[in-house]
Amino acid sequence: MNKIGMIVAGALLALMLAASTLFVVNQKDFAVVYALGEIKEVITTPGLKFKLPPPFQNVVFLDRRVQSLDSPETRPMFTAEKKSLVIDWLVKWRITDPKQFIRNNGVDVRNAENRLSPIVQAALNEEVTKRDVRAVLSTERDKVMQGVMRRLADDAKSFGIEVVDVRIKRVDFSVNITDAVYRRMESERKRVANELRSTGNAEGEKIRADADKQREVIIAEAYRDAQKIKGEGDAKASALYADAFGRDPQFAEFYRSLEAYRASFRNKSDVMVVDPGSDFFKAMRGAGNPGSAKK
Structure with missing residues (x-):
């Protein structure tokens, strides 16, 4: 039983030793091999790799993919005509020299971002101060981003990184300027x-x-x-x-008399006081007296 236990213990020890000497490098990572606290090797090809067991050698992995750095809470920037602007930006970057990156920033990506952020802000401020509001907002926006990339190129190399892209996400006036602009626009x-x-x-x-x-x-x-x-x-x-x-003149005279009667007695309440022997009632007399009509 003691012999079997020793064999099992030896096998476990061998497995632990093998596990401590083998590691896998992923396609998305750099593998940095440390030997007694110093960088011995940077492995960039993926696959199964070998190293000495700790404490002789250790492995640290760095993400080689493109990283995004957003602008923190920024202070206003002033244009050439002394207008105050608040600009939100975005920087895309990645590690290109793991050794240089570790020497300057350690293995924590946040250290690099904390150092890179004020440099981006300063470069952007220099580009904005050379232009007016119209240029920053529209006509020379691309030139501003390209200028920031050129200014970051040397600093990025010292960090062991590459700046892939710089983008301006939003440009706005500061609060007091915005209110004045809105009032002017409203007016x-x-x-x-x-x-x-x-x-x-x-x-x-x-x-x-x-x-x-x-x-x-x-x-x-x-x-x-x-x-x-x-x-x-x-x-x-x-x-x-x-x-x-x-x-027929007689009929004509009779017709005119009838028209005159109709016009005179239009309503039942009409009253007319006229001598019955007058010529006005000649047609009526003729109608009532046949002898007269023959005359």
Whole structure:
């Protein structure tokens, strides 16, 4: 039993020793092999690797993928015309020289980011102070980012890293400037709105006046045409009446008398005091007295 226990213990010891001498390098990492506290080797190819057991050799892994560094809470920057801007930025970087990176920053990526952040802020501030607000916001925004990348190139090499890209995410005025800009924009929009309303009212009055003029012209022309047609109708009617009455003068006289009676006694309440022997009642007398009618 003691012999079997010794064999098992020896096997476990051998496994532990083998495990301490073997390690796997992932595709996304650098493997840095330390020998008694000094960097002995940097392994960049993935696969199964060998080393001496601790404490003779140790392995530290560094992420070789692209890292993102966002701007911290930044202070305002001033443009060439002394306008205060707050700029949010983003830097993409990766480790290219693990030995240099460890010498300057250790193995913690946050140490590199804490050192890189103020350098980016200073480089961006230098680029912004050479330009006005319009250039920073639109016309030369790409040039600002390219200028920051050029300024970071030398510092990045000393850190053992490469700056892949620099991006400006947001550009805004500081709070006091923003309020003033908003008030100025509001005032400008109100002025434009008032001008548009005034122009619209003037155009409306012009359109209404033109419509009224056209209406009056149309009414006048219609009245003229109506009067012309009415006159022509009256002339034809008069001609027809004259022709008809000329053929039978007695009937014409009788018809006119009836029209006169109709006009005089239009309502039941109408009262007329006239001598019955007057010519006005001649037609009535003739209608009531056949002898008179024959005369």
